[in-house]
Amino acid sequence: MYLKQVEQLVMLQKIDDEIIVLDEELSGAPKEIEVLETEQARLAEAGNQIQEKIDFLKAQQSRLENEIEDDSLKLKKSKSKLMQVGNTKEYHAMMREMDNLEKLNRLRDEDKLAVAEELGRQTEAINDLGEKSKAVAAQLAKAKSNLDSRVKVAKKRLAQLDEARKTAGKTVPKPILSRYEFIRSRLHNPVIVHVAAGVCSGCNISIPPQAFIELQKGQQILSCPNCQRLIYWLEHFPNDAAEPIPAKIPAAAASASAAAE
Template identity: 45%
Template structure:
């Protein structure tokens, strides 16, 4: 009688453990999905900011390159004219003009170098964010698919286990079931444990000799005096 009850309790314990694992799974996927979506949103926001700056820098670069080219054309024209001028004053005025254009272009080229460096830094950031974005998107896609199939499977499994649990509970006397539930709510797994060579396999402490003798009689379900788990003698029961 006692060992039949223990067997039923062990079955119940297995069912409860499975139920806990399945319920955790049901909750864990949406949680993980939410975290990934939030991360993706952050990455996209940051990417948009950098993209804006990147586009602005590219506009700057085009403008500068056009200006430098225009200046170069002017320099070329002035140089051509220079060869045709014999008047000294006019010649000097043109040399000054030439100097100005050349100085202006040197400054613009320095500015352009800075902008180009800035562009390459932003490009690198953009590439990094893009690969992060791709990575997150594919993770989300996989998880979303998994969520749909897993959810259906897990829900069906939970429904089946709950029915099985009900049937098992009906076979266990209510006071024993109450003890099981009481311990289950307070202790880590497992709740129903064997005593092996006089040692409780739940807390790994020897049960007192008196309890051990009682246990071996196999008349009733006992608690481990140390951890309170429901105990049985291992020689009475092999799974």
């Protein structure tokens, strides 16, 4: 009976370990999607900012083009008028004006070049961003479709484990079970550990000789005086010393062992 109880406690622990992993999986999956959605929003925002810059640059570009065209037209008109000018003073004034227009247009040409270069850089940046957005969108779609099936599988397994947990709990006396739950709520894993060569494998400290003798008797479930974890003697499980119970316990196997009792 004692050995059976230890076995069931160890199984309980394995079940609870798996439940912890599944709970993390269940709460982690939506987080993964959240991270991707945040990234998607960030990329969209960055894209908007770049688009604003591009719009501004394009407006600048067309403004420069219009101004260049307008002044070129003025220049053409002035050139044709120049021949009809009568006096020198007027002629020089017109020449100066034409000089100014030409100078302005040269500056505008330089500006236009700079704007075109910047436009090229920003276009490259927005294309880059578009590629990244596409990749994130694909990841997101995949993660979302995975989530449903993952949640389904995890929930099914959790239900199985819950069943197995109840079965394991039946064999263990209530006070020990509540001790187990108490330790689980306060200590890091594991709750039940083996003692080998007089040393608790939970805290790696030797247990007092008297307690070790008691443990070897195998009559009642004891706790490590140091770390308070439930302990069992490794030698009581000679066949599968370190792992008295296989790690994966399908619910069917758990109820089968319960039935065999």
